[in-house]
Each structure stands twice: as structure tokens, then as C-alpha cells.
Amino acid sequence: MAALVGAVFLAALGFVARVNGWWGRLPFVDRTRVATDGGHAHEPGSGLAHKPSGITRWLTTVDHKDIGILYGMYGVIAFLWGGVSVMIMRFELFTAAETYISPEMYNALLTSHGITMLFLFGTPIIAAFSNYFVPLLIDADDMAFPRINAIAFWLLPPAALLIWAGFFTIPLDIAISPAQTSWTMYTPLSVEQSNPGVDLMLLGLHLTGVSATMGAINFIATIFTERGDDVTWANLDIFSWTILTQSGLILFAFPLLGSALIMLLLDRNFATTFFAVEGGGPILWQHLFWFFGHPEVYILVLPMMGLVSWILPKFAGRKLFGFKFVVYSTLAIGVLSFGVWAHHMFGSGMDPRIRASFMATSLAIAIPSAVKTFNWITTLWNGKVRLTAPMLFCIGFVANFVIGGITGVFLASVPVNLILHETYYVVGHFHYIVMGMIAFAGFGAIYYWFPIVTGRMYNRKLAKGHFWLSMIGVNITFFAMLLAGYFGMPRRYATYSDFNPELAPLTEITFLHQVMTAGAVIIAVGTILWLLNVVWSWKKGGKVTDPDPWNTKEYGLHGREFAWFEQQLAATDGGETESESAVATDGGADGESVATDGGSEQA
Amino acid sequence: MSIETDDGRGHGHDSEHHLPAVEDWPKGFGEASWWPFISALGGSGFYIGAALYVLGQGQSPIVSPVAGGAVFVLSTFVFLTGLYGWLYHAFIVDFWEGEAADFGFPLKLTMLLFLATEVATFGAGFIYYFFIRAGSWSDLPPIVADGEVLSTLVIANTLVLIASSVTIHYAHHALLNGDRTRFVRLLGATLGLGLVFLAGQVYEYYEFIVHLGFSLTDGAYGTAFYGLTGLHGLHVSLGAVLLSILFIRALYGHYSAEKHVSVSTVSMYWHFVDIVWVFLVVVLYVGAIV
Amino acid sequence: MSDRIFDRETMLDLSVNFIPLGILLFFVLLFLVLAPFPGDPLIVLVQMSLVIIPGIALLMLTYYSGNAIEGSRDDEQAEPGYSEADAEVARSAGEE
Numbered sequence: 001m002a003a004l005v006g007a008v009f010l011a012a013l014g015f016v017a018r019v020n021g022w023w024g025r026l027p028f029v030d031r032t033r034v035a036t037d038g039g040h041a042h043e044p045g046s047g048l049a050h051k052p053s054g055i056t057r058w059l060t061t062v063d064h065k066d067i068g069i070l071y072g073m074y075g076v077i078a079f080l081w082g083g084v085s086v087m088i089m090r091f092e093l094f095t096a097a098e099t100y101i102s103p104e105m106y107n108a109l110l111t112s113h114g115i116t117m118l119f120l121f122g123t124p125i126i127a128a129f130s131n132y133f134v135p136l137l138i139d140a141d142d143m144a145f146p147r148i149n150a151i152a153f154w155l156l157p158p159a160a161l162l163i164w165a166g167f168f169t170i171p172l173d174i175a176i177s178p179a180q181t182s183w184t185m186y187t188p189l190s191v192e193q194s195n196p197g198v199d200l201m202l203l204g205l206h207l208t209g210v211s212a213t214m215g216a217i218n219f220i221a222t223i224f225t226e227r228g229d230d231v232t233w234a235n236l237d238i239f240s241w242t243i244l245t246q247s248g249l250i251l252f253a254f255p256l257l258g259s260a261l262i263m264l265l266l267d268r269n270f271a272t273t274f275f276a277v278e279g280g281g282p283i284l285w286q287h288l289f290w291f292f293g294h295p296e297v298y299i300l301v302l303p304m305m306g307l308v309s310w311i312l313p314k315f316a317g318r319k320l321f322g323f324k325f326v327v328y329s330t331l332a333i334g335v336l337s338f339g340v341w342a343h344h345m346f347g348s349g350m351d352p353r354i355r356a357s358f359m360a361t362s363l364a365i366a367i368p369s370a371v372k373t374f375n376w377i378t379t380l381w382n383g384k385v386r387l388t389a390p391m392l393f394c395i396g397f398v399a400n401f402v403i404g405g406i407t408g409v410f411l412a413s414v415p416v417n418l419i420l421h422e423t424y425y426v427v428g429h430f431h432y433i434v435m436g437m438i439a440f441a442g443f444g445a446i447y448y449w450f451p452i453v454t455g456r457m458y459n460r461k462l463a464k465g466h467f468w469l470s471m472i473g474v475n476i477t478f479f480a481m482l483l484a485g486y487f488g489m490p491r492r493y494a495t496y497s498d499f500n501p502e503l504a505p506l507t508e509i510t511f512l513h514q515v516m517t518a519g520a521v522i523i524a525v526g527t528i529l530w531l532l533n534v535v536w537s538w539k540k541g542g543k544v545t546d547p548d549p550w551n552t553k554e555y556g557l558h559g560r561e562f563a564w565f566e567q568q569l570a571a572t573d574g575g576e577t578e579s580e581s582a583v584a585t586d587g588g589a590d591g592e593s594v595a596t597d598g599g600s601e602q603a
Numbered sequence: 604m605s606i607e608t609d610d611g612r613g614h615g616h617d618s619e620h621h622l623p624a625v626e627d628w629p630k631g632f633g634e635a636s637w638w639p640f641i642s643a644l645g646g647s648g649f650y651i652g653a654a655l656y657v658l659g660q661g662q663s664p665i666v667s668p669v670a671g672g673a674v675f676v677l678s679t680f681v682f683l684t685g686l687y688g689w690l691y692h693a694f695i696v697d698f699w700e701g702e703a704a705d706f707g708f709p710l711k712l713t714m715l716l717f718l719a720t721e722v723a724t725f726g727a728g729f730i731y732y733f734f735i736r737a738g739s740w741s742d743l744p745p746i747v748a749d750g751e752v753l754s755t756l757v758i759a760n761t762l763v764l765i766a767s768s769v770t771i772h773y774a775h776h777a778l779l780n781g782d783r784t785r786f787v788r789l790l791g792a793t794l795g796l797g798l799v800f801l802a803g804q805v806y807e808y809y810e811f812i813v814h815l816g817f818s819l820t821d822g823a824y825g826t827a828f829y830g831l832t833g834l835h836g837l838h839v840s841l842g843a844v845l846l847s848i849l850f851i852r853a854l855y856g857h858y859s860a861e862k863h864v865s866v867s868t869v870s871m872y873w874h875f876v877d878i879v880w881v882f883l884v885v886v887l888y889v890g891a892i893v
Numbered sequence: 894m895s896d897r898i899f900d901r902e903t904m905l906d907l908s909v910n911f912i913p914l915g916i917l918l919f920f921v922l923l924f925l926v927l928a929p930f931p932g933d934p935l936i937v938l939v940q941m942s943l944v945i946i947p948g949i950a951l952l953m954l955t956y957y958s959g960n961a962i963e964g965s966r967d968d969e970q971a972e973p974g975y976s977e978a979d980a981e982v983a984r985s986a987g988e989e
Contacts, residue, residue, distance in 0.1 A: 051632055051634055051635050052629055052632055052635050056629070056635070057635065059637070059640050060629065060632075060635040060636055060637050060639075060640060061634060061635060062634050062635065062636050062639060063634040066634075137974050144709050144713070145713070146634075147636060147638065147639045147689055147693070148639075149639075150636070150639030150640065150643070151639045151642050151643045151646070152643075153643075154639060154640050154643030154644070154647075155643050155646055155647055158647035158650065158651065159647070159650075162650060162651070162654060165654070174665050175663070175665055176658070176665065196657050196658055196665070199654065199657040200654050200657070203650045203653055203654050203657075204650070206650070207646075207647060207650050210646070213720050216716075217713055217716045217717060217720070220712075220716055221709050221712055221713045221716065224709075224712055225708055225709040225712065226709075230970060230971065232965035232966075232967065232970065233958075233961040233962045233964070233965045234962050234963070234965045234966040234967065234970065234973075235970050235971055235972060235973045235974070236973060236974075237973045237974025237975075238973060238974065239974070240974075251716060251719050251720050251723070252719065252720070252722070252723045253723070254720075254723075255720040255721070255723035255724040256723040256724070256726055256727050258724060259723070259724050259725075259726070259727030259728060259834075260727050263727065263728075263731065263830070266826075266830070269657060269660065270819060270820070271819075271820045272819060272820065272825075272826040272830065273820075273822065273823045273825075273826045274731055274826055274830070276823075278739070278742065278822065278823055279731070279734075279735055279822075279823040279826055280731045280734040280735060280738075280823075281734070281738070284730070284731060284734050287730070288727055288730065310974065319972065322909075323973055324906035324909075324962070325906065325909045327958075327962070328906060328907060328909050328910050328955060328958065328959075329909050329910065331910075331954050331955065331958050332909070332910045332913055332951055332954075332955070334954075335947060335950045335951045335954050336913065336947050336951060338947070338950075339943065339944075339946070339947030339950075351930075351936055351940075352930060353924070353928075353930055353936050353937065353940040354936065354939055354940055354943065356920075356924065356940065357920075357924075357939075357940045357941075357943035357944050358943065359920075360916065360917060360920030360921075360924075360944050361917065361943065361944060361947055363916055363920075364913035364914075364916040364917050364920075364947075365913065367912045367913045367916065368909070368910070368913060371909050371912075556972075556975075557975065558975060559974050559975055560974060560975065
């Protein structure tokens with residue numbers, strides 16, 4: 001019977017694969033793009049196809065570049081849902097009382113926003129960049145395991161469906177509602193909520209963990225074994241270093257979370273005692289969760305630091321200052337990140353001596369991060385700074401990290417932490433990191449590599465508008481959060497109308513919430529500009545014929561990925577580089593660059 | 604689980620491009636394969652099945668109670684089909700064609716990385732056990748109070764598993780020395796010992812649950828005991844599957860002193876599972892009654 | 894880790910990780926000297942391990958990565974991530 005159903009399913013897939021019309025109209029399967037990004041397109045008449053056409057290509061692809069694009073699309077969709085959910089929350093918080101949504105819905109959105117942004121946007125968007133560019137940067141033909149790479153991606157869409165299931169079932173009016181556990185899923189709350197939406201979310205999260213772990217193993221194997229002959233440990237690029245470190249963190253963090261999630265599921269469904277008072281107790285969940293959760297912060301931020309370390313020098317006209325400092329401090333962060341987890345739970349009644357230890361390690365880990373900041377600033381020092389959109393986002397990244405990072409150092413200190421940890425101060429701090437850094441670096445990298453991936457150029461004016469709106473919006477929103485934290489506004493509250501005025505001044509807090517909402521609207525407008533820009537430029541943007549669109553050759557900063565891009569462009573002219581040739585771009589303008597550069601690099 | 608194996612061919616700049624198995628489905632494309640998608644579909648199906656199972660429980664189940672199981676079984680078929688297609692095309696169809704030395708290091712490294720993730724997976728369970736062992740170690744089930752948990756069955760089973768580690772080690776040695784008969788025999792012995800161990804575990808569960816009334820929900824220790832031994836049992840079962848694949852392929856004449864990467868990786872996995880078991884016996888069985 | 898293992902320049906590169914190590918060492922000494930809470934041996938052991946183990950791990954990783962990086966250093970090779978052809982351009986520009 002099962003085989004029969006499987007056969008029917010496969011037949012259906014085959015049918016879908018033939019219906020290509022609608023698919024070809026989407027911007028990211030633009031024929032021209034297919035050709036210029038990787039030169040894998042089936043050029044009419046060339047005889048051998050490397051990939052099938054239409055949707056089959058995307059479902060069957062084992063090419064790291066295609067999978068990178070898939071990860072990117074996935075991350076963007078998740079980012080949009082995360083953004084929409086937070087905008088609903090921000091409008092609700094515009095007034096102190098309950099206005100538009102119920103507190104239950106607020107909790108559900110809060111949970112979904114956190115989980116979506118960290119697990120469905122953060123990790124996948126990094127995987128998008130690393131899939132596409134790490135093999136190019138280390139001169140590999142592909143990932144070490146292209147098929148595991150594809151499997152890891154295809155586990156993610158079902159995971160998202162499970163995580164968001166509670167929202168999808170709202171119109172069905174059945175007894176599944178969105179989880180209201182917050183992203184930390186603290187027990188006993190998460191055990192006692194009888195809503196099966198929580199179970200679905202936990203299962204989905206476990207699936208994302210499996211996916212991330214497979215990806216991490218693949219990246220470590222790739223960077224260890226697939227490097228080109230002239231890529232050694234000494235001249236491995238900084239982005240690959242950060243991906244290597246990040247993968248090392250995933251290797252231990254995500255499986256541990258996976259086990260903890262299974263334990264939580266068992267507690268919920270099979271009456272086990274893992275996190276029950278008579279068993280490990282709620283504190284065990286906190287320890288396990290944050291042993292994953294703190295490295296997760298670095299899993300998200302290290303590759304983004306790598307991206308900035310890679311992109312920022314290109315527009316500063318100088319090599320990265322103190323390259324090895326950045327490498328060693330990245331590794332230091334990787335190791336130390338497993339020793340600081342309990343600073344998320346200083347208020348949980350741990351022994352003060354043990355808290356003191358975590359304070360020590362948390363203060364120590366601030367150093368490697370600060371080292372990087374100084375490296376970036378000194379790279380800019382005396383540089384020929386060109387304020388392109390990617391550069392603006394890199395500088396914004398550094399600026400936001402100064403605020404986000406320093407506010408974090410205070411939280412490492414136990415006495416300060418006890419006062420501020422349950423307030424908006426923490427929310428402001430980590431949003432400076434996740435939005436002000438992680439998303440900024442992501443935007444910068446998207447702009448920087450847009451010519452390679454799409455073969456076209458984005459609209460520069462829109463991109464700069466996007467930057468300034470984001471920068472201003474981020475600093476309004478999250479600085480107001482820091483202030484609200486000082487005023488004593490607690491985290492996670494859906495309403496704040498009946499505060500004790502002795503403890504929290506309602507007038508100021510209401511004003512700050514309105515400021516935050518206004519700032520969030522500015523960010524949203526910027527993000528819409530970005531989305532329009534990317535979609536429109538992918539389809540209609542000016543074609544890139546210059547293999548060095550950022551003029552990095554002039555400064556001796558031409559990266560391998562653009563050398564590869566040049567080969568792809570050159571192949572359109574001569575076609576001698578790779579048989580998997582690309583279709584011609586307009587004009588033969590790239591011919592001269594082939595002549596001058598010789599194309600001696602290997603793709 | 605399937606992580607130790609892939610066709611990661613493609614390194615080396617002499618080859619023009621990266622061509623996965625050319626016999627793949629769909630056929631004739633360099634960089635396309637349905638197998639990863641199907642494997643992922645089956646893999647996710649386990650989670651969908653589990654979700655449906657959860658929805659099918661309780662007073663007023665939202666879906667039919669059999670839906671979860673049905674999807675789970677169906678997913679198993681899809682998953683195995685995907686894995687089979689992938690591994691068959693990647694490794695088996697032209698086993699003797701590929702260069703032996705090429706993928707040895709990546710695949711062994713990958714197995715090592717996978718085992719590192721397993722340390723974390725088991726780690727969470729052991730941390731729970733240490734928490735209860737060092738914390739409120741009370742309300743113990745009778746089998747712990749009487750010391751019955753450490754039975755001769757467990758000790759015998761432990762010896763069986765250790766013996767299987769020895770046999771796979773010498774099987775590998777025999778292969779490296781070119782003694783195929785001895786290799787196949789010892790591999791078969793390893794598989795047999797693994798199955799005996801699993802049978803012993805099942806018998807122990809049966810004894811505990813049915814005769815001694817000690818089950819998963821029997822307090823903090825019951826959770827730790829069944830959680831950890833269950834997780835380990837799953838790993839031994841997977842190891843037995845891997846050993847069966849090795850054994851069948853060995854019977855079909857695969858592997859030689861030059862081409863033995865899967866034997867190495869499975870052997871690494873099996874030793875790891877063995878070490879975890881010894882640790883588990885020391886802390887969970889012996890540690891509970893001392 | 895003495896100068897015999899790494900040359901001067903490498904030690905300078907590695908010095909970036911000595912600062913967090915110094916902080917960890919500072920706190921270990923501080924906890925040894927100043928212990929305002931009664932000394933429960935188990936707790937003190939955990940307290941010290943939580944600082945010392947990350948320190949040792951950091952020291953080991955720094956050592957091995959330093960070895961790997963310096964061991965493969967070659968003055969002729971391209972800059973990290975930059976293409977070989979470009980490195981030649983940069984070198985010739987540097988010689989001028």
C-alpha cells in the first residue's frame with residue numbers, strides 16, 4: 001500500500017515538474033540569471049544539460065549555488081513573517097491597554113517572532129551565503145557532500161510548516177493554537193500548556209536542528225578537505241573561518257538542543273520527569289537550553305562578522321587590519337561561548353559562587369568581540385572609504401555593534417544583570433545585535449554579491465534609502481528600548497496599563513513605546529524598499545558586464561568569488577573555460593578583461 | 604545516520620567539473636538528483652507522523668489515532684527509498700570504478716564529526732541523570748533499592764557488545780591483510796553479536812516492565828533509565844542496520860584492502876556506541892546502586 | 894607555549910587570545926583570595942572548573958590553530974581569500 005501511495009506521489013511530482021509556465025515567470029528563475037550566476041543553464045543547442053529545467057531543477061538540484069539561493073528565498077520568507085508578526089505586536093504596544101489583539105495572540109506572535117527570526121531566518125540566511133560562496137572562496141568544486149546539502153535544505157520547509165502550524169489552523173477552528181511559550185520554551189510553562197501547537201513547534205524545531213547539524217558537518221568537511229591547492233590554513237579567507245567556527249558550535253549546540261526538545265516532548269506526552277520538579281526540575285531545562293542558546297547567538301553573529309570582515313576592506317581600500325587577530329579571536333569566541341550560558345539565568349537562584357564564574361567567562365568573551373571592532377575601525381583608518389550600499393551596511397553594523405556590544409558587557413555583571421535582565425534593556429541589547437548586526441550584515445552581503453548571484457545590479461538609490469531608513473529606524477527603536485528598560489519596563493508584556501507608577505512611570509514608558517513603534521515603521525518601510533529593489537533588480541536591473549563591479553582590483557583586493565564570476569562572464573565570450581557555458585551577456589565588453597587577467601584562476 | 608556516506612566526488616582540479624553519479628535519476632544531468640528531495644521528504648515525514656500521532660491522542664483526538672502511525676510507516680518507505688537510490692547510485696553501482704584513497708579522509712572526518720554531535724545528543728540525557736543523581740536522589744524504584752537493576756543479563760550483554768567491538772576490529776584487520784573469508788566471518792559475527800545485544804535489551808525491558816513493574820514513568824530514575832537505554836538502543840539498532848549493509852555488500856564481494864572506507868566508518872560508529880554503553884553501564888546501572 | 898614553539902610574530906598574533914586568558918586567570922586568583930561565601934568543596938570545584946576549563950580549551954585551540962596556520966604559512970601565497978592572479982598584481986604593485 002505504501003509503495004502504491006509513493007508511486008502516486010511520484011507521479012504527481014512528475015506532473016508538477018512538467019508544468020513549468022508559472023515558475024518561469026518568477027524573478028529568481030529568470031533565464032538570464034540562470035546563465036550568468038553559475039553557467040549551468042541548458043543552453044539551446046549545446047548538447048549536454050547539467051540541470052533539468054523548470055521546477056524540477058530546483059527540486060533536484062545538488063549545486064551549492066542553487067541551494068544557496070533556495071536557502072536565501074527561505075530566509076527571506078521567514079524574515080517577512082518575523083517582521084509582520086513584530087509589527088502587529090508593535091502596533092498593539094502603541095497603547096498601554098489591550099487594543100487590537102488578545103494577550104494570547106500577543107504571546108503567540110512573540111513566540112513565533114523569536115523562533116522564526118532565530119531558527120528560520122538567521123541560520124538559513126547564513127547558510128545561503130555560506131553555501132553559495134564558501135566553495136567559491138576556498139576554490140572547491142562544490143560542497144563535500146552535495147546531496148547531504150540538498151537534504152539539509154529540504155528538511156527546512158516542513159520544519160517551518162510545523163513551527164507555524166498553530167497559525168495555519170486558526171481559520172480551521174480546531175483545537176490547535178499557536179504556541180505561547182516564548183522562544184526559550186521555559187518549563188514548566190511549556191510542559192503544562194496542553195495545546196498541541198506546542199508539540200508541533202517542538203517537532204519542527206528539532207527538524208531545523210537536524211538540518212543545521214547536517215549543514216555544519218558538511219561545511220567542516222568541505223573546508224577541511226575540499227580546499228583548492230593554493231588555499232591553506234594560513235590564507236583561508238575570513239568568511240570561511242567564521243563558517244568553520246560556527247559549524248563547530250552547531251556541532252555541539254544543536255544536537256544538545258535536539259535532545260532537550262525530545263525530552264520536553266516526552267515530558268509533555270509520556271509523563272516523564274525530565275523537567276518536572278521530582279526529576280531534573282525546571283532549572284535543568286534552562287541549563288540545557290542556554291548551553292545551546294548562548295552558542296546560538298554566536299552561531300548567528302560570527303558568520304556575519306566574517307561577512308563584514310570580508311566586505312568592509314573592499315570599500316576601505318585596505319586589507320583587513322590584523323587579519324590573524326580576527327581569526328584567533330573568532331576561534332576564542334567559539335570556545336568561550338560554551339562557557340557563558342548561565343549569564344542568561346543569573347536570576348534563577350543559582351549559587352552565587354557559580355554565578356561569579358559565569359560572570360568571569362562572560363566578561364572574558366567580550367574581549368575577542370571588542371578586538372574585532374577595533375580591527376574594523378582601524379581598517380577604515382586612512383582608508384579610501386567608498387560609501388556604497390554594502391559599505392554603508394558594514395559601517396552601520398560596526399556602529400550598532402558598539403552599542404549592542406557594550407550594553408551586553410554590562411549584562412555580564414551579575415548585579416547589573418539582576419536589575420536589567422527582565423526589562424526592555426535586554427530586548428534593546430539583543431535587537432541591536434540581531435537586527436543591527438545580523439540583518440545589517442545580511443543586507444550588506446546581499447548587495448555586495450547581488451551582481452554575482454543575479455548578473456544584474458541593484459538600484460543604488462533605493463539601496464541607500466534602505467540603509468538610512470534601517471539605520472535610523474534601528475537606532476530609534478532599540479535605543480528607546482534601552483531607555484524603557486532603565487525606566488523598568490518589563491519584557492514580554494502584552495499590556496502595560498496597570499503598572500505601579502511608583503515602579504514604572506507610565507507616561508514616559510508609553511511615550512517610549514510609541515517611539516519604538518514609530519521606529520519599527522521606519523524599519524518596515526526600509527525593508528519594503530529593499531524587497532522591491534531586490535525583486536525588481538533581479539528581473540529588470542542593469543546587467544553587469546564588468547567582472548569587477550566594485551573596482552576591487554584597483555586596490556589589490558579582488559576576491560576569489562569575483563575571479564570566478566569573471567570566468568563565468570568570460571565563458572560567454574570564448575566558452576573555453578567550462579563547457580557548461582553561460583549565455584551571452586550584452587556586448588563583448590568583458591573580452592578585454594579576459595585578456596588582461598588571463599583567467600588563470602580556477603573556478 | 605546516513606551522514607557518513609555521500610558521493611563527494613569532485614575534488615581535484617583535473618576533473619572538469621563536479622559530476623555526481625551520472626547514472627542518477629533524473630538521468631543524464633550533471634547536477635541534479637531526486638534522491639535528496641525524496642530522502643528529505645521521508646525524513647520530514649517522520650516528524651509529520653509524530654505530529655499526527657500527538658494530534659491523535661487525548662480525549663477528543665483531532666485526527667484519527669492511526670494517522671500518525673500510517674504516515675510514519677509510509678515515511679519510512681519513502682526515506683529508505685531515497686537513501687537507497689542515493690547510496691546505490693553514489694557508491695554501489697560503480698563501486699570498483701572510483702579511486703579508493705580519494706574519499707577516505709573526508710568520510711572518516713565526517714563520521715568523526717557526526718560522532719561529536721552524538722556526544723552532545725547523549726550529553727543532554729546524561730546531564731539529566733547527573734542532575735537527579737547529585738540532587739534529590741529519592742523515591743527510588745524497588746529495583747534500584749534492591750540492586751536488581753544490575754543483573755547478570757546486563758553484564759552478559761555488556762560483554763557481548765564489547766566482544767562485537769573486538770570482532771569488527773579484527774574483521775577490518777583481516778580485510779586489510781587481504782583475508783576476505785575471515786573478514787566476512789568476523790563481520791557476520793559482529794552483526795550477530797549486535798543482534799544478540801538488542802535481543803538482550805528487549806528481554807531486559809520485558810523483565811523490568813512486565814515482571815518487576817518498572818516503567819518509563821516510574822519516577823526520575825525510570826525516565827533516566829528508559830531515556831538513556833532507549834536512545835542507546837536506537838543507536839545500536841542503526842548500527843545493526845549499517846552492519847547489515849556492510850555484510851550484504853561484503854557477501855557480494857565488495858571491499859578490499861584498498862577500498863574499505865565504509866568498513867572504517869561503520870567500525871568507528873560501532874566502537875563509539877560500545878564506549879557509550881560501557882559508560883552508561885558504569886553510571887546508570889552501577890552508579891545507581893553504589 | 895614558549896618562543897621556541899612560535900616565533901615572535903606569531904606570538905604577537907596569538908596575543909589577542911592571551912587577554913581573555915588573563916581575565917580568566919585574574920578571576921581564578923580573585924576567587925581564591927576573596928571567597929565571601931562559606932567554602933563548600935563541591936561548589937568551589939564547580940566554580941573553578943567553570944573558569945579553568947574554558948581557559949584550558951581556549952589555550953589548546955589557540956595552540957593548535959596557531960600551529961596549523963603557521964605551519965602552512967608561505968610568503969609566496971595569495972592573501973586570504975584573494976585570487977592568485979590578483980595577488981601577483983598586488984605584489985608587482987608593491988615592488989614598484
